[in-house]
Amino acid sequence: MKFGIVVNEGPYQHQASDSAYLFTKAAIENGHEVWRVFFYHDGVNNASKLTEPPQDDRHIVNRWSKLAEEHKVDLVVCVAAALRRGIKDENLAQGFRISGLGQLVESGIKCDRLVTFGD
Amino acid sequence: MKFGIVVNEGPYQHQASDSAYLFTKAAIENGHEVWRVFFYHDGVNNASKLTEPPQDDRHIVNRWSKLAEEHKVDLVVCVAAALRRGIKDENLAQGFRISGLGQLVESGIKCDRLVTFGD
Amino acid sequence: MLHIVNKSPLTSNTLESCLNTATGGDILLIEVGVYAVTRGTAVEAKLRAAMGKFRVHVLMPDLDARGLGDRLVEGVLPVDYAGFVELAASNKTCQSWL
């Protein structure tokens, strides 16, 4: 089955990004496809390559990048939300790309299921 | 009277930063001193110089920078919170500085009043 | 003491928690919290009861933004940002019910 995921909150502040990541990983491990993860609202802050959590904490941004690399998950950051929050190509982490809200609508159309994580 | 302000939320997502700004401006206009604004949790995202809101929207980051310049308000970004969210010297907007949580405690000690804005 | 509430009384228990805990003094409704002081809501009776114990203020720029400036429950004290600053200055401490 083809899943689309939406992430509305930034890393560390709210559990949403953690939940979305663990869901995505479980979906892939159970033979499903995660076609796209769309980062919206403060969710765009998951894409900052400058993020540097404490040594004993999980690295939320790198986890997403690794997932994209290993499983060809399309990580799309909403351009309007990103500009409002200072996420641009120059600080974009590996595996993420910036694009428009149309990519969210496309997820809704193309995917069998859309699951949203937020506050 | 000497005020300390705490901002817990990032720009645009939540009204907290707007409220904190309008409060700070009103305090200064009414003859008070705003000794320090401490940006904590997602509040550190108020300090990104890469922020670029739509033309017809307010520029939350620049508003803070201007306030710092014109009224010598000390804008302090919590270092641990900033590292977790990818705010560093390289993308820090004018008028902000990065420092430790001790600066928040110091605000509590030195200021006559501490007012917190968040979610 | 000044108590600041910024959550909707219709979807969150924050205002209720504040009213049940605070001993008296000033309460200021800001942001989404301003809906608490409009006429005709399901929490109006609770608000009116609280007005015997507290001075209830509302940040008018926030109420106007939501199109409800003309629907203030009588007895609630309207303030602008300067009034908010004065409330914070005239109380020894300020607790934001986040």
Place this chain on the structure above:
Amino acid sequence: MLHIVNKSPLTSNTLESCLNTATGGDILLIEVGVYAVTRGTAVEAKLRAAMGKFRVHVLMPDLDARGLGDRLVEGVLPVDYAGFVELAASNKTCQSWL
């Protein structure tokens, strides 16, 4: 249809709004929402009543994180992340009550 609730039933009206609106089917409690399915809370009776109409599931990793894995109301169905995925797959749509 799968309804996902991630808010505490003791401080937010979200679960109540979901229970009053949804016609039936699966409800999954995640994140802070998991407190709804623990024994002895002020909302336990409401939850038990809802269990006649809905299949109520809880994401156990979230309940364990909060130290309440041993206090599940009987009849609530525990799932792990794989179970969450299967719930999402087996329902035509999924509504997150944010």
Place this chain on the structure above:
Amino acid sequence: MSEVKKFMFVNRKAPYGTIYALESLEVVLITAAFDQDVSLMFLDDGVYQLKKGQQTKGIETKNFSPAYRALEDYDVEKLYVDKESMDARGLTEEDFLVSVTVLSRAEMGALMDEQDVVLSF
């Protein structure tokens, strides 16, 4: 695009306190531009989004509420408001910027069940 799905936007949050109401409108317009079947549901504090007379000058934020009036230009005409939420907030249909269909909670729930995609704001 030939594929048409039923998209429902569930709006449960008051305007200005958070950005969700504004962003919901953005996605609604884009979804309409993709020629999908679009419905909007206003529930709980979401009904406040439609209140007439919003004046945002005092909070130095853009008043986006006129955009609800523009929805019909994009053929977005299915706006549903929960009666219980409206009543609990002392609002009536005359308070709204646009004409809406008022439904009971049960009717709102039944409508949700008919959708292909539900997006929450």
Place this chain on the structure above:
Amino acid sequence: MSEVKKFMFVNRKAPYGTIYALESLEVVLITAAFDQDVSLMFLDDGVYQLKKGQQTKGIETKNFSPAYRALEDYDVEKLYVDKESMDARGLTEEDFLVSVTVLSRAEMGALMDEQDVVLSF
């Protein structure tokens, strides 16, 4: 530092759903290091922060709850829990990681009034 103020930390949020509970502990320790008079208040969902037996492996997040046990090493010993909040959640004092003082809402309110600085998490 010669100036000593009464700092109260009001914890109203459950752990892990948001970062506030974790950050609150950080500021508490730093405030204690500044030799201030520190009190912690647990109210509403904040009482859940003190629950014994937290196991966070399944959510791949660090379990920070042992830090409550370390508070007394920093002479932070004034921990107050609201009885009503505890009761509504089916919790008793035996459920908590540390020993606390259980108070009524009215007592919590009176304690708040005595403070010089109140920080909310």
